[in-house]
Amino acid sequence: MHISELSLRSFRNYNDLSLTFDDQINVIIGDNAQGKTNLMEAIYLLAFSRSHRTPRDKELIQWDKEYAKIKGSIIKRNRRFPLEIIISNKGKKAKLNHIEQKRLSDYIGAMNVVMFAPEDLNLVKGSPQVRRRFIDMEIGQVQPAYVYHLAQYQKVLKQRNSLLKDLQRKPEADRTMLAVLTDQLIEHGALIVERRFRFLQLLRKWAAPIHEGISRQLEALEITYDASVKVSEDMDLETIVPIYQEKFTDIETKEVERGTTLAGPHRDDLMFFVNGKDVQTYGSQGQQRTTALSLKLAEIELIKSEVGEYPILLLDDVLSELDDFRRSHLLHTIQGKVQTFVSTTSVEGIEHEVIDQAGIFRVDNGTIDIEK
């Protein structure tokens, strides 16, 4: 799969831009604050209909403009189709094949993108929220229905938290509605946990050998699911549900006291171990970096195996963060099969072999010159 054309209007610092890309490697060169990441963001947004950098869509619209528009031409299984995102003060429209898709789950998955940015190094040492977002986004890409269940879960969670807050003020009030919302939470929550388990099994299968390769056979990577409700990966939906029910019966009093939902997939986490040691707490910077890189490369292979085609890879300013060995390992893995966008301040340090074949784009304050 690749993106052949991209046009931007009033997006960030791009006034009006139209580009044609190489179907292999595209290098985006420019000084800081010229618009390299904005270009990466635009491609990411086209895939997920939201930015990786900000939840506030307004920031994406160029200063003093009414709306921003991103349009791309995608080629997947030898078929070309257009994607379009329009952001205005009133909201956001996502169009697939010129037709507006009202539901996120109908849009996401049309174009698969894997991004590796400096903040992804936080995947290992950052907060649990970062890892949950990672797993949710990745499952959503290969299983659009997951996005729907996640949205339902979040809605029920919001309702339940509101109710728990009310009950916190008057604990003697009737709790029938709480029981109803607990049932609903379990229905969607158990499904999410079960899907995450299945995904983790796939991810592990791809990540372990990749990690071994990057670490020159020195490190073994293990990924585990840290669940807020004691369920384990060998369980299916029918087993998970009663365990959840029991948990919520146990913690009801505590939940009312605290006025919020205390267990469920929104409180779960992922843990990474290298040679048996928790990387988040005991790993070196280098090990944390390698782990993040292995996960991203595993994602590429996973998407290929689930969707049938390689995703588009965005490497935003990360080549400079990796040492020579990891850098060449990365470039070697993607060479000739994954359309890749690399943003960097200079081409120094990137193998000439790769650069020679790549499309080179020079970014200068919102304008782009094509060098090759």
Next chain:
Amino acid sequence: MYYPEPISKLIDSFTKLPGIGPKTAVRLAFFVLEMEEDDVLDFAKSLVSAKRELTHCSTCGNITDQDPCSICQDDSRDNKLICVVQDPKDVIAMEKMKEFSGKYHVLHGAISPMDGIGPEDINVASLINRLKDEGVEELILATNPNVEGEATAMYISRLVKPSGIRITRIAHGLPMGGDLEYADEVTLSKAMEGRREL
């Protein structure tokens, strides 16, 4: 601001309607100026009488010009069957089907703690009273298939269950005349869940 006062007032009134933005309001207001005076008078009268003459039926909660409403008064309808819906518009949708011969109960909303709507804010209490007196045998829950509608249905079912009345929920699944291949995954999985023996 550039319009004479009567017309700018009319524009303001139109913008109060749902789905009408400022531009449409201006278009509608100018259209009214072109209309026959009798039509305009009729229109104004209907607006006022719709508001003044309609009330909620004291039995089922549906909007009506007589109390109890024509459906509740209709003796040919089956008293043992009550279909619970969220909105008066849902009653009309059901009636169009011409196959349901029971009675209705209109909730006027769904439970949503997030929006401060609890069970006491929708028309549930009168439903429970109705079930006590009327010898109802089956309650059909036809609230919307979204999070709030589903929660409301589950809530009512919990309240009514102990009485032993049969409680059913309308099916979710594929639209008739549709193509299987165009159905989204979620609808399809609901349809699979609700499959039945032939």
